[in-house]
Structure formats: structure tokens, C-alpha cells
Amino acid sequence: MTNVISGALDVVRRLEEAGYEAVLVGGIVRDLLCGFPPADADIASNIPLADAVPLFPAGRLLGPEGMKVLLLPLEQGHCEVFSYSGGSLKDDLSRRDFTVNALALRRTGEVVGSRRSLADVASRVLRFNGPARERLAEDPLRALRLARFAAVLPGFVPVSETAAACRKARPSLQKCAPERVGREIRLGLEGNPRIFLEMVRECGLLDFIFPGMPSREFDFSRLCRILDGLAQEGADIEVRAAALFSLPWGGSSRADDGSSAAEAALTAWKWPDRAALEAAELVRQRRLPLGSPEPERMAALFEARGTHFMDSLFLLSRQFCVGEPHFRRWSENRALYVSMAARALREDVLPTGGEIMNRFSLAPGPFLGKLLAALKLRRLHPGFASKEEAFSFIETLLRNPSSPYLPCRTDK
Known part of the structure; x- marks a missing residue:
């Protein structure tokens, strides 16, 4: 906390020394008053951002015209500098989304804001800062941000009329950039995902953000319990995202396992490609740990995706266990995976490419690569007791080149 605050206040000091007014605003002030550790900082100033750029050579000017911010790296975290909305600090605070964010902190230690804002921070209450219709007209995404704040701020609860105002206003998120929508969803799921989903539904946004999501009370409650x-x-966030698409959605066919919908949604929200692909693959493979043990398929998936993915897969699938048979199969498959993970560390039983070439008079090339891949897969199940046993396996492969181990297949 000290590094973030000291770094941000140093930015404020440099702006003041250049003859401008500057204050910490918004979430960092709220978090300091609550005792939450701030990860980054927002700074509002009356400086035109074009004039701020020469003061901070390490900064980057981002955003479209009229919404530009100057992003500055700190020793820990970062801060964003932007010009006052409306031209003054008073105007800027009056246009902020929620009362708990309509606060500023001067370098002198003075907290600037209304009694209502301070009282709502103390009471852990979320309410719009002024008429809800005006705040939502300025930025419809604030309805989704309400759900996110409820999910990530410990103890904060929206007042009843706040969610009701969102339902009544029916803000159109189609006007919002997909990456902004995706960011709010990601942050909400990283907090308390159950509260996030419940608030999204209460604000009347469920069908827009997650079209076709199970809406019957039983299915929705089950999804919330899983999350x-x-x-x-x-x-991880990829596992939580995968859970969203692991129950049948409206309009999905039996052949649709939900993985394509997961990848399409996360890509549309501009999540990183790695996160979208991993979540989709988790959805696709989620039933594997709950079925009868399939060592070859498990080994191929482990070899292809690695330990972190497999741990995530078992974490996800366990939440879908229903009854003793599921738990028994999950346990059997988990034991099988743990055995494979232990064998994967046995480098001493694997011959090198050079040793294989010398032993069997083979030349380097694609076939040698297939042999090495087959060895790694066979090491996982049923495993090798020694390097000589691995050589014996190679002899078997050379006598039977049509073996399923050549090439290593991961698409079962």
C-alpha cells in the first residue's frame, strides 16, 4: 500500500509544482477509508493531458478523444491521470458513478466529498451518485459495474432502489466497447462470482450479457453454487469462466458441449486468446474426470496440456459431482492423474534421442520425433521401471509401426 500511495502522491506533487491542481480520486480514496489495500490509483487534475505528457516521459496517453488518460507506471501497480470532467473538481465529483467513488484526497490529507459519500463508505452502501437515469445515460456500463462492485468490495451492498433503477432504465450495453464489458465480467468473476451473477440478474442484464444462460431458479442456483x-x-478465472458454460444453455443442442459458446463469448469480450482457449478446452473436457477411467486419453491430454490444466480440470469437474458414483469416479481418475504426474518427473527412465539412434541405428528425422513422443506418453501410463524397459518398448514399436502410440494422438 505504501508504495502505491507514495508513488501516486509523488505524481500529485509534480503536477502541483508545475502549477496545477491535482488530487487522488475515486476507488483509491474509498479503499483507503475502508482499510482495503489499493492496487493502483486515479489522479484528477486541471492540467490538459497534452501538457502532462512532457512531465512524465514514461507515461502513455491512451483512449479515444474526449476520454484520454495518461497511464503512469509506479514501483508497484500504476496510476492514471486524467483531466477534470466538467472542468473543476466539484464538477468531476458530481459526475462520478457511485457516491462511494465521489471522493478526493489532497496531498495535504484533506478528504473532499459530500457527507453522503462519507456515510455510504462507512455503511458499505452502493448507490448512484445523483439521479440514476443521468448516470446511466452518461455510461450504460455503470449498471454492470454496480454488479462488479458488489462482488469485489467486501461487505458492500447496493441499496434496493439502485438495482431497481437499472431495471427501469434498461441501459443498452450495445453502446459500450466489448472490451469494457469483458473487463467488468472478468473482474466480477474474480471477486464473488455468485454475488456478481445475482446482481447482474437483479439489474435486468442477465439475458443481454449471457443470452441463453439457465434462468430457471434451480439451474441458476446450481450454477451460483458451483461458482x-x-x-x-x-x-483461476479461466476455470470460473468455464463453469459458466458447463451447464446446458437455452438453444444448445446435444452435440454442443458449450466449448464453442465459451470461446466465442470470451473472444467477443476481448479476453486474452490464451484465457479464451483454455476456458473452452476445460468445458470440452469437463466430463473426463467423472467417467470411467480412460488411462490413454488421460495421458494424451496430460501430455498435451500440462499439469496446470489438469489441476484446473479436476477442480472444475469436482463441482459437477452428483452422488456417490460421480465422486468415486472422480477420485479414481484423480488417483490415476497423480500417478501420471509422478511418472512425468522420471527423466531417468527416458532414453535421449542420441541413445535411441545409437541403439537402433536410426537417423534423425520426424520418425525419431514420433518415437520420443511415444516414449513420453508411455512413461505416463503404465510407466517404465527403467531405461531398459523403455528400450524394449521402442523395439516393440519398431516391429509394429502401426501402433496407436505412433503418432501420439490427443484427439480422442
Whole structure:
């Protein structure tokens, strides 16, 4: 916390020394008053951002015209500098989304803001800063941000009329950039995903953001319980996202496992490609740990995706266990995977490419690569007790080049 605050206040000092007014604003002030550790900082100033650029050579000017910010790296985290909305600090605070964000902190230590804002911080209350219709007309994404704040700010609860105002206003998120929508969804899921989904529904946004999501109370409650369980176990954001698409959605066919919908949605929200692909693959493979053990398929998936993916897969699938048979199969498959993970560390039983070439008079090339891949796969299941046993396996492959181990297949 000290590094973020000291770095941000140093930026404020440099702006003041250049003859401008500058203050910390918004979330960082709210978090300091609540005792939450701030990760980054927002700074508002009456400086034109074009004049701020020469003061901070390490900064980057980002955003479209009229919404530009100057992004500055700090020793830990970062801060964003922007010009006052409306031209003054008073105007800027009056246009902020929620009362708890309509606060500023001067370098002198003075907190600037209304009594209502300070009271709402103390009471952990979320309400629009002024008429809800005006705030939502300025930025419809604020309805989704309400759900995100409820999910990530410990103890904060929207007042009843706030969600009701969102439902009544029916803000159109189609006007919002997809990456902004995707960012709010990601942050909401990283917080308390159950609260996030419940608030999204309460604000009347569920069908727009997640069209076709199970809306029957039983299915929706089950999905919330699954996400709650994943959050309690510290699941990565890709696992939480995969859970969203792992129950049948409206309009989906039996052949649709949800993976294509997951990839399409996350890509549309401008999530990183790696996150979208991993979430989609988790959806596609989620039933594997709940079925009868398939060692070859498990080994191929492990070899292709690695330990982190497999741990994520078992974390996801466990939340879908229903009854004793599911838990038993999950346990059997988990034991099988743990055995493979231990064997994967046995480098001593694997011959090198040079040793294989010398032993069997083989030349380098694609076939040698297939042999090495087959060895790695066979090492996982049933495993090798020694390097000589691995050589014996190669002899078997050379006698039977049509073996399923050549080439290594991961598409079962």
C-alpha cells in the first residue's frame, strides 16, 4: 500500500509544482477509508493531458478523444491521470458513478466529498451518485459495474432502489466497447462470482450479457453454487469462466458441449486468446474426470496440456459431482492423474534421442520425433521401471509401426 500511495502522491506533487491542481480520486480514496489495500490509483487534475505528457516521459496517453488518460507506471501497480470532467473538481465529483467513488484526497490529507459519500463508505452502501437515469445515460456500463462492485468490495451492498433503477432504465450495453464489458465480467468473476451473477440478474442484464444462460431458479442456483465452490477453492478465472458454460444453455443442442459458446463469448469480450482457449478446452473436457477411467486419453491430454490444466480440470469437474458414483469416479481418475504426474518427473527412465539412434541405428528425422513422443506418453501410463524397459518398448514399436502410440494422438 505504501508504495502505491507514495508513488501516486509523488505524481500529485509534480503536477502541483508545475502549477496545477491535482488530487487522488475515486476507488483509491474509498479503499483507503475502508482499510482495503489499493492496487493502483486515479489522479484528477486541471492540467490538459497534452501538457502532462512532457512531465512524465514514461507515461502513455491512451483512449479515444474526449476520454484520454495518461497511464503512469509506479514501483508497484500504476496510476492514471486524467483531466477534470466538467472542468473543476466539484464538477468531476458530481459526475462520478457511485457516491462511494465521489471522493478526493489532497496531498495535504484533506478528504473532499459530500457527507453522503462519507456515510455510504462507512455503511458499505452502493448507490448512484445523483439521479440514476443521468448516470446511466452518461455510461450504460455503470449498471454492470454496480454488479462488479458488489462482488469485489467486501461487505458492500447496493441499496434496493439502485438495482431497481437499472431495471427501469434498461441501459443498452450495445453502446459500450466489448472490451469494457469483458473487463467488468472478468473482474466480477474474480471477486464473488455468485454475488456478481445475482446482481447482474437483479439489474435486468442477465439475458443481454449471457443470452441463453439457465434462468430457471434451480439451474441458476446450481450454477451460483458451483461458482461459489470454485471461488472458495481459489480457482483461476479461466476455470470460473468455464463453469459458466458447463451447464446446458437455452438453444444448445446435444452435440454442443458449450466449448464453442465459451470461446466465442470470451473472444467477443476481448479476453486474452490464451484465457479464451483454455476456458473452452476445460468445458470440452469437463466430463473426463467423472467417467470411467480412460488411462490413454488421460495421458494424451496430460501430455498435451500440462499439469496446470489438469489441476484446473479436476477442480472444475469436482463441482459437477452428483452422488456417490460421480465422486468415486472422480477420485479414481484423480488417483490415476497423480500417478501420471509422478511418472512425468522420471527423466531417468527416458532414453535421449542420441541413445535411441545409437541403439537402433536410426537417423534423425520426424520418425525419431514420433518415437520420443511415444516414449513420453508411455512413461505416463503404465510407466517404465527403467531405461531398459523403455528400450524394449521402442523395439516393440519398431516391429509394429502401426501402433496407436505412433503418432501420439490427443484427439480422442
